[in-house]
Amino acid sequence: MSPTPEMEPCDNCDSCKGFNQSRSYNIHELDAASNNSVEDIRSLIEQVRIPPQMGQYSVYIIDEVHMLSSAAFNAFLKTLEEPPRHALFVLATTEKHKILPTILSRCQIFDFNRIQVQDIVGHLKYVALSENVFAEEDALNIIAQKADGGMRDALSIFDQVVSFSGGRITYQQTINNLNVLDYEYYFRLVDGFLRGDIASSLLVFNDIIHHGFDGHNFVAGLSSHFRDLLVCQDPQTLSLLEVGASIRDRYQKQTTDCSLEFLYKAIEIASKCDTGYKQSKNQRLHVEIALMNMANILREMQEKQALLNAKEHLQQARVSNALQASAIPNAQPTAKTQEQASPSSTPSPEKSSIRERIIGNMPKISDALSGKPLVNKQEAQKTENPTSNRSKPFDEKQLDSAWKTYRENQKTNTRLYTMLGSWVVKKIENELVEFQLTNRVQFDQFDSYREPIVLFLRDVLENDTLNARPVVAEAPKKKTLYTQSEKYGFLAEKFPLAETIRERFKLDL
Ligand SMILES: [Zn+2]
Structure with missing residues (x-):
């Protein structure tokens, strides 16, 4: 009025x-x-x-x-x-x-947000004070989190806890009462993960289950624990951490031990475990596998890094060797004399020129077309390069099994795997292996397959003088053409000009 x-x-x-x-x-x-x-x-x-x-x-x-x-x-x-x-x-x-x-469109719209945890805690403090109830701040925090942004829920939970605890609300009582998992478990688990300690994480999980907690809730809690550690990493996101002051310090302490990569990986594993939990037949094992994976994160990261380092090292060595080889084309005799003078002082020049030799030895396509014999220059060079480390003789059978292994390794690449399966591999001379390819296209592309194949066979057969030469197998007449490359091979054979065009315009299928 x-x-x-x-x-x-x-x-x-x-x-x-x-x-x-x-x-x-x-x-x-x-x-x-x-x-x-x-x-x-x-x-x-x-x-x-x-x-x-x-x-x-x-x-x-x-x-x-x-x-x-x-x-x-x-x-x-x-x-x-x-x-x-x-x-x-x-x-x-x-x-x-x-x-x-x-x-x-006919309404004025007012959006109300969830009440922030701190604000709920503030209000609960006020209520506790005016009702003469002692309450630990961490306990109020748990209540506020459980209420999930609703003050009405927060007050009714508060009421419930007060009646159970008889006027003194402690953190321990509250988590027992509300069936909330103690932060302590998560801190212990992450410490275990950082040590790579699989056994302790499984034991902690066992303890949690024995206290009657649900595995799915535990996984969700663990995810948010990682999330809280992640927001602690950056001062900008620190405000997103909604925990009590005493626990905040512990988060900040633990997050200094974690790398960002570790946290990302851990969150990923946890969320995968979370989504797959309901479908899993053995839910306990499902969580345990996730825990084991988390405890393995750091180890895996280290292994990956070591592998990367080794690869980089090898690559650098190759590049510098290739540079040396191309900068001084006539350096080989000198290198050889040096080698003769001090045979163990320098690493074998053989390795350094592998690439050069492989590329240098490519038979010209035009030669092959014009019917010139595919003589491999390697044969000639072989005698000039007595510096090979290994020259173990091998027979057809060993070659065969080495080739099979190589092919098996390519199984993930179905196309390549099938193509390799169509090749016939034969030992021609002591160290020369002939690859009978199905068609001309494969022959032309053989360069790109050669290096890994040759290096692999050399390693397995312990023979560094081994080399490969491609030939196109005599195609049986009236063969059905299935793949694009088979069809192209057929065309190219019939119309050599097609191949010339392909080459000149650098086309591929
Ligand atoms: Zn009035």
């Missing part, structure tokens, strides 16, 4: 008193969750037409308005469009997206 200058209620007039005592006729509440039919809305519309007995407005609060059926919504639309002067509607919902756009 007489609002304050800030448009707040006066709390003195009949209207305010009526509202405060929940007996105001100006305020009507409808729970749309249970009154969601067209009939319910019709009777509401009837009611809306009646002007208030006292005051100027009638306020209609429709809770859970998204629960209205679409027919009810449509019946309501007309009243919303042209409401009587005295009617005010308050539509409340947690799911705004379910409201028809035509309704939304």
